[in-house]
Amino acid sequence: MKEMLKGVYEGSTAYFKVYEVISRLKLWKFFAIPMLISFIVFLMILFISFSFSDAIGNYISSFWTWDFGRDTINTLSRIFGGLLITVIGFISFKHITMALSAPFMGPISKIIEDDFNGVVSQTNTSTPSGLLLRGIRISLRNLLRELVLSIPILLFGLIPIIGFFSVILLFLMQAYFAGFGNMDYTLERHFSYQKSIFYVKNNRGLAIGNGIVFMLFLLIPFVGVILVHPFSVTAATIVTVKSMNK
Numbered sequence: 001m002k003e004m005l006k007g008v009y010e011g012s013t014a015y016f017k018v019y020e021v022i023s024r025l026k027l028w029k030f031f032a033i034p035m036l037i038s039f040i041v042f043l044m045i046l047f048i049s050f051s052f053s054d055a056i057g058n059y060i061s062s063f064w065t066w067d068f069g070r071d072t073i074n075t076l077s078r079i080f081g082g083l084l085i086t087v088i089g090f091i092s093f094k095h096i097t098m099a100l101s102a103p104f105m106g107p108i109s110k111i112i113e114d115d116f117n118g119v120v121s122q123t124n125t126s127t128p129s130g131l132l133l134r135g136i137r138i139s140l141r142n143l144l145r146e147l148v149l150s151i152p153i154l155l156f157g158l159i160p161i162i163g164f165f166s167v168i169l170l171f172l173m174q175a176y177f178a179g180f181g182n183m184d185y186t187l188e189r190h191f192s193y194q195k196s197i198f199y200v201k202n203n204r205g206l207a208i209g210n211g212i213v214f215m216l217f218l219l220i221p222f223v224g225v226i227l228v229h230p231f232s233v234t235a236a237t238i239v240t241v242k243s244m245n246k
Contacts, residue, residue, distance in 0.1 A: 007205020008212070010242075011179060014235040015213050021234055025115055030108050031230040034101040041097050042225040049089045056081035083154055090174060090218065091146045095139035097229065098181040102135025103128035105233050109185040112237040117245070126188060137193060138184050142177045149173055175211030182210055182236035190244065203243055210236045 022028060061077035064070060098105075106126060114120050126134070150170060157166035180200050187196040200207050210232060217228035 004205035004208075007203060007207075008209035011206040011209020011211075011235070011239050012213050014210070014239045015231060017238060018231045018234045021112060021115070021238070022230060025111060027108060027111065027230070027234070030104065030111075034097070034104050034229050035226050037100050038093075038097045038225050038229055039222075041093055041100070045089045045093050045096075049085045052085060056085055080154065083157065084151075087150050087154060087170065087174075088147070090215075091143060091150065091177075093218070093225070094174070094178050094181065094214075095143040095146075099132070099135040099139035101229060102131045102185065105185045105229070106131040106188060109233060109237045110189065112234060113186060113189075113241045116238065116241045131188065134184075134188050134193070135181075138181060138196075141197075142180055146174065146177050171215060172208060172212075175215050176204060176208045177211065178214040178232070179207030179209065179211035179236065182214065182232050183207055183240045185233055186237050186240040186244075206236075206239050206243060210239065 022031075058077070058081075061070075061074045064073040064077075150173070153166050153170045153173070157163040157170070159166075183200055183203075183206065184196055187199060191199055213235070214228055214232040217224040217231065220227075
């Protein structure tokens with residue numbers, strides 16, 4: 001537990017170094033396409049969420065065929081439907097943008113790693129298509145696990161008192177998978193798919209710390225979804241390289 005909390009601290013405080021690194025290495029221009037991808041995907045998910053939230057709530061309430069308590073069930077169904085579509089939106093945004101941005105984030109991560117180590121390495125053998133396929137594979141894996149774990153947590157969230165803890169648990173789980181995806185842009189140059197999963201599990205504190213700030217960025221209207229990937233990927237690269245060098 002102590003090591004994990006230390007990792008959370010290191011993963012989150014690495015963001016303080018991000019602006020200096022991006023500016024010094026002149027990386028803003030390389031982040032232009034990932035930032036555009038984030039904004040477009042965000043608008044698409046926002047539109048879909050508003051379109052289907054009421055429909056999901058009505059579908060859930062349709063299973064209650066009795067007259068008594070119908071108003072209560074309808075209210076709870078709308079609340080749960082809204083929460084469900086919001087959570088799915090957050091999850092989908094993370095993984096879609098991470099997968100599509102992989103061909104651009106991988107080379108940026110290498111530039112940061114080379115600067116951190118003070119040497120130009122020869123580890124960048126992946127092609128853009130290879131990076132994209134790796135990103136899709138990691139994102140699909142994490143997406144399915146998040147969806148499966150999120151539904152029972154949301155159901156517990158409807159229970160008074162326990163619901164408060166379920167919100168925290170849901171936030172930390174999403175943070176972990178966000179940090180996972182950000183760390184993999186560095187790990188893909190050094191480890192296979194399975195070994196990368198093993199590495200992140202053994203350093204889950206770093207992933208959670210990185211993902212916590214990632215999730216907080218998304219709470220900033222519009223600006224957050226544009227800046228979240230440049231900041232989070234740079235921070236993840238810093239702590240991942242530091243961790244591997246140990």
